[in-house]
Amino acid sequence: MKARQKRLTFVALAILGVGIAAALAISSMRSNMAYFFSPSKVMAKEAPTDAVFRLGGLVVQNSLVRQTDGLTVVFDVTDNTATVKVSYTGILPDLFGEGQGVVTKGRLGKDDVFYAEEVLAKHDASYVPPEVADSLATAHAQGVAKMAENQ
Amino acid sequence: MIPEIGHLALVVALALASVQAVFPLAGSFKNRQSWMAMARPLAWGQLTFLAVAFACLLQAFLSDDFSVVYVARNSNRLLPTVYKISAIWGAHEGSILLWALLLGGWGAAVATFSRDLPPRVVARVISVLAIVGIGFLLFMLFTSNPFERIFPAPAEGRDLNPLLQDPGLAIHPPMLYMGYVGFSVAFAFAIAALLGGKLDTAWARWSRPWTLVAWVFLTVGITLGSWWAYYELGWGGWWFWDPVENASLMPWLMGTALIHSLAVTEKRGAFKSWTVLLAIFAFSLSLLGTFLVRSGVLTSVHAFATDPGRGAFILVFLCIVIGGSLALYAWRAPEVSSGGRFDLLSRESFLLSNNLLLAAFATLVLFGTLAPLIYEAMGWGKISVGFPWFNKMFLALMPFLALFMGIGHTTRWKRDEAGRLVKELWIPFLLAIGAAIAVIRFLPVVTSRSLLVPLSLGLASWILFSHLAGLWERLRHRRDIKAMAADVGSGRSYYGMLLAHLGIAMFILGATLVSNFGSETDIRMSPGDVHETAGYRFEFEGVETVPGPNYRAAKGRFLVSRGHKRVVVLEPEKRTYFTSGQPMTEAAIDWGFTRDLYVSLGEPLGGGDWALRIYYKPYVRWIWLGGLFMALGGILALTDRRYRTRSRGVDLPAGAVAART
Secondary structure: OHHHHHHHHHHHHHHHHHHHHHHHHHHHHHHOEEEEEOHHHHHOOOOOOOOOEEEEEEEOOOOOEEOOOOOEEEEEEEOOOOEEEEEEEOOOOOOOOOOOEEEEEEEEOOOOOEEEEEEOOOOOOOOOOHHHHHHHHHHHHHHHHHHHHHO | OHHHHHHHHHHHHHHHHHHHHHHHHHHHHHOOHHHHHOHHHHHHHHHHHHHHHHHHHHHHHHOOOOOEHHHHHHOOOOOOHHHHHHHHHOOHHHHHHHHHHHHHHHHHHHHHOOOOOOHHHHHHHHHHHHHHHHHHHHHHHHHOOOOOEOOOOOOOOOOOOHHHOOHHHHHHHHHHHHHHHHHHHHHHHHHHHHHHOOOOHHHHHHHHHHHHHHHHHHHHHHHHHHHHHHHHOOOOOOOOOOHHHHHHHHHHHHHHHHHHHHHHHHHHOOOHHHHHHHHHHHHHHHHHHHHHHHHOOOOOOOOOOOOHHHHHHHHHHHHHHHHHHHHHHHHHHHHHOOOOOOOOOOHHHHHHHHHHHHHHHHHHHHHHHHHHHHHHHOOOOOEEEOHHHHHHHHHHHHHHHHHHHHHHOOOOOOOOOHHHHHHHHHHHHHHHHHHHHHHHHHOOOOOHHHOHHHHHHHHHHHHHHHHHHHHHHHHOOOOOHHHHHHHHHHOHHHHHHHHHHHHHHHHHHHHHHHHHHOEEEEEEEOOOOEEEEOOEEEEEEEEEEEEOOOEEEEEEEEEEEEOOEEEEEEOOEEEEEOOOOOEEEEOEEEOOOOEEEEEEEEEEEEOOEEEEEEEEEEOOHHHHHHHHHHHHHHHHHHOOHHHOOOOOOOOOOHHHHHHHO
């Protein structure tokens, strides 16, 4: 059965291809994946110290400090429970602002400062990244629960 | 009053669509001519009422009727008229109306240009289009009515998002949507064929030009989008692997596979079931794209403020469309399969490998785009997939695609001989190897680390030279120039293929050079400072404030020179729009075929200092030029004689003749 053999060859090749592709895709995805952590989680030492991750929250009012020379800026990011200092060298996106939501991507330094390689830009002033909205809501709920306990 | 007419028109369109979805389809099974004959007038009626609704929204925008919520949110008295028009599709509700209008337009086009088709097929196609239309109209009326009113009306509108106040973006969404929606026609033809249980080569021939038109629009739309992101977002990148970009790329990849697979089905009668499946997937991915953009489930640089209720609706709609059509496929496909046989070394095989690679890449992009959703649903945490992953996947598959592309076009149908191919292609192969070696030898920046550069450029030249060899083979028996010119006239789909494939080579060239030899500098400069990059000298003269129609701008001035020669004066702007207070970066670009010089203003740092981006982008235009060549190739192929002539009994395959009688 020549036709059948041919079809089997095709099927075998296709399965082999899909298998290799899936294995490659998944293995390399691990190294390119960045988890999201809120400032509370970072302060609770849950964030990795050896991998790139994303940190998001609100930029604290009046916390933005510019270096007098060069392009490095430092600002605080909070989820209203904990605050993390973020350092970034580069140009901030147009819609970056104090009191507004932000998502940054980078590594946590030994000095507990988050060194961002990227500050996520947005297209729309009224848009809040879903992760930030989520982590604010979680922190808020925990705060309310704590207050209830204290009373 | 006028917005209410618009609303009413949408309701009427929905009623018409419901009739259109039922009667022609039922008529095609019950063999009732009168029911089937309703298809064409209904399709036109549908378009008419959607156009009325669209015109009403246009009128609301032009007359600054801020009692309409959508207008109040997306327009402003100061907005220039042209952007009042493009503001219609500047946000969610209006873009869904545009979707529905374009769908109506495609339906009417099918009704008009299908005189040669059996009425049964036309009736089914138009009914399937109406089913899709019902979904969108229900969606609009229940979750996103563009005509919703607000009382009391605000005195002034909130203005259009400044990013969208740009000519590129005024035409980018309609183009993209024409493509997305256009695949609904390919989908409708596939479903109609499945319903009829008759997948023959005639079906592929009818579906082919429609698919090609949709593909051309999508190609232009994506190209424009990439170009817009490059100059308007102020980051100087041309592709970010952002979910919204991926959403447009996935249907494009599937659509590209589909137009190749349709060629095999039409010419050889093979791959029938596969082609149907591709048509279903291409359209499903278009719907998924709309879902991803509009639901806000994914974090995206493009994400606009969104509403999860809408996402749920589209998700259900998506499940019905994909689930329904796959169920139909599973039920009917075994009956319609069986096709032409072919050898391992044949054009069919190469087109199959093209299809598999494109489909594999589309699947990977889908996986990467949805991975954050999957992770969150499984409780594994919130992740994002970085663009290096997508780049890696692209680079893993692209070389094979390019390699096969250079062989497939000149391979014979059914079976070919290795000897003949080697004889035809050894010169282009050696030339390509030579090009790669030349790159290693003469481009000093190339190190052993970036072997990708010679590989990519070698592949680009392989595509170029092998197609030239194919062209030589085709033309060498023609006697003179006149006969050659006549060949261009008679073989337009061949020359279309040639243009589109050259577009791929141009794209590879541009993408490789700009990614490896471009330079991007973020820098702090004081007035009078000088920065040098790639032999160009940028002198910063400072920033002054200038007024605009609905904004105020800080305008920078750069004198750019090379050696002792002044090249250009670049004046990038940073605008602040009055109404929204939103800042906008307008980059200044000096463009050229071999390089772009790109300057944009970051932020003021005090004392006249500014944070600035200075980019040197070699051959970046070739990326979009490649996109345009692909689209031009598609258009040229569309004008091919066989899509125009009506008396085509001679070269019709037996199946088609049988189907026509």
